[in-house]
Amino acid sequence: MAPKAKPKNLPNPAEAALLEGWQRLKKHPLFAPLAASVYLCNSKGNNNICPPNGYVVATAGGTLYCHPTRRAETQTWTYVLAHALLHLGFGHLKAVSHEREWNAACCAFVTRFLKDLKLGQPPEYACGQFELPATNEEALYRIFCEQGIAADLSGLGTAGGNHCDFQGIASAPLGYCGQYSSKTYEELLGEGLMDAVTSAVNVAGGLEPYLGASEKLHTAAQQARSWFISSYPLLGAMAAAFNIIEDAAICQRLNISVAAVDSEAKEIYFNPQAKLNEAQARFVIAHELLHVGLQHESRLQGRDPYLWNVACDYVINGWLVEMGIGEFPALGGLHDSSLKGQSAESVYLLICKNLRQYRKLATLRGIDSCDMIRRDCGDYSYSSRGTELDEFYRRCLAQGLSYHRQMARGLLPAGLIEEIEGLSQPPIPWDVELAQWFDLFFAPLQKRRTFARPSRRQASCPDIPRPRHVPEETLLDGRTFAVLLDTSGSMDRKVLAKALGAIASYSISRDVPRVRLIFCDATTYDEGYVAAESIAQRLRVRGRGGTILQPGIDLIERLEDFPKKGPILIITDGFCDNLIVKREHAYLLPQGRYLPFKARGPVFRIS
Template sequence: MTHQDDIENKLVAARTWLIIDKPFLGALVLRLPLVEADPKWCHTTATDARSFYYNRDYIKALSFEQTKFILAHEALHCALSHFARREHRHKRRWDLACDFAVNPLLMADGLTPAPDALILDAYKDMTAEEIYPCIQENADEEPMDQHLYDQDDRPHGSGDRDDGEGGRGEEQTDDNGGSHGEPDAQAGGAPQPPPLSTPERDSLDKQWQQRLASAAQQAMQAGKLGGSMARMVDHLLQPQLPWRMLLAHYMTRASRNDYSFAHPSRREGTAILPGLRSQHIDLLVVLDTSGSISDDEMQEFLSEVNAIKGQVGARITLHSCDEKLAAEGPWIFDPWEDVKLPGKLPGGGGTRFTPVFEWAEWQDRAPDLLVYFTDARGEFPKIEPSYPVLWLVKGKEKVPWGQRIQLN
């Protein structure tokens, strides 16, 4: 058996182990054909969202456990569509952010990190977009691998090659993202592939989204998808409709009926009788002031509420809450008044949602709709109220009931 066979067998064995023991990651790794690269350009490993490129000396130096990690690392970059999400961002900082996002997920799933893997506890459960602003422009860290899908600092869509010189020409790809035929034969391995064109990037983005969903479904059926990985997958597979559109949809729907069957307050007893709805709808808007949502984000949210409420004739009751309700609230705005953020909102403590719902129960009338702007990390009431609740969520946390809208 040759030295080259030993390296390839090591990679295949690590991939097989992932397929059996980590079916989610294994299914993704299986989509990347293994390609030995020319060591002149590939010092560790690399991916172009089509293949897994490796330096055989680097793989030889890894333990078997570390080999599993590096295979899963490249596959997760592709499954998370890091190659399609950079947009205007600086490439090197984006590459660092992507590594910082991927590695904690793999460690939480029980894999052993490869040497020089970028890991920082502060970035746990954060997306690459959330991590990127935290990375300094002159950061001295380096990604442990090479991200070949876009190799310059031009924004996506600018300067993409055509099918002329330097492009892929008529080369076709199979369903696994691999090339039909072998790469150009060279003594040192495959040459460095060119970056993706816009059509290639868009096509691969759709393919990897489908692969992510399929791999997650298989792993869940096997009972082998949990923890941080499950939260990440759930976050990515949610419908990505603009939150403004969804907010308008629910506010409009709340105003459609002429009669309201909203549960009365405790003062009025327990009978639920139809009541003629007034000229306006009563909308209760709550801001989570525990510290994870900035004033600018709150103001953007309230601006959107203002834009919609005039169309549906909404009377807004604004409240804020961290672990307890703001003593200064609530603030009430009639349909013709602009909803404004109070001068200084108290907050910064823990998060409990229960006080808001307890307060609402003791009002003369239940709201037609409650909209809660939050990161969804806190104590929820055990019983769902009778009126509709819309959670506008920043982050990946789930909610036990009500309608969840992801703040994109």
């Protein structure tokens, strides 16, 4: 009988207990900053320097080498891993003449600290009672060098036997996460100590059920957000509306180096590995909130997203530095004092003229990345939800400015006040802008009083002349314009109806008797001169095929019965080739659509 095959992929009980103990340390407020900054290695091979009878060895490079097959309880792994982290946090990794004596002195003080902390379950060799004949590691080290290591203080390390449980000299910044932070292990332990004290106070106050239960209460980003809500009325309402997401996995997936904002989801993403302090977090939160409140995403208007983001960053950061909010971050901060007083649009034009200088700058999200996260959801900015959010953000910023002034919270840059007040003003409707453009070509007609018989008379007294005001017939000559209507399959019927309705109402109100109407898809359809009243009624639209508009423009320019100075209105959705128009013209596009070329005439958008 053949032997049974061993089942594959069985869980390793030794590794399971190790990882569970490590997760407990990562959730403990005292050890979380250190645990997030080192690398845990329990692989087999020559690279693992942990002795056969040891548990874990710490190195100055930020790696904890654990025994790959040793079995122990989760509580024991929690204890020995905390022991190794404390060696790093207490600054024990330094050059000495007697390494064995120094290691024994350090292990004695770490063991006493963990006993007082009552964290985990120590191994059997560390369960005994002992007294320390010195007040610090240096003094105990000198005693050991002179008198030898005491028997009850020997073998308290995690490497087993006479092996040292830490190696190397930690004289440089962190090795494992040095690309994010230059903090030393001692500074990280100090942060953990402050977090642990804060968590203990929260437990005593009933805010947390146990130590480290809520990480969100004491992170730098959350504390900065709370400061805006309680102490800074300009951005307090917006800060209350946004959630802070501090997840390294999400930031890695979204390629976020420091921070980014999602205006639709109302979330600000912070990379915890950026290690920002509270002052820097205040600056970053204010930066992202101003991006949203000033509607930089919807003001993109066909510009290059990255260059527009860089231009907005220069303007916002200049304001924040002038206002003294927080501390300027070391990574992703763009500031140039020579750009003070300029708008984002003017800075964008300057950047476009010097692309080599501004191409590879780093925003808060990273190099060549936008910290305003744009979702691929169509014309979201012009949807009902997008409009509601824009109005909500405008209202928050406007009310915040009012409260800021009432509470006399300090002066604000004039450019910031101007932009906030400008957003509070309702935009001019597109049909009003279109009518203003038409008024440049069609001045109001001067009417004269006449007794000429009207075409419609009263039956009771048809012979009585009745005066009325009529326009001069000579002034009506040449009072017309051309409409080139894109009737391809991509054009929305509602957009066509809105555009034709606006043209009809304007023509009737401005005494334009007829309009030259041309439909264009892949073929040109000349409808001739159409009365304004007919456009307002049911009109049969021809086309709904491809999109070739240039032949229609050429047809209008060749017409002998069309005025040489007559304007041309081109209604399209932007899915067309480059157009060459020699006469006065304008474009009418749906909101959120753009022309694939630089327009020489004005562009109006149907909302």
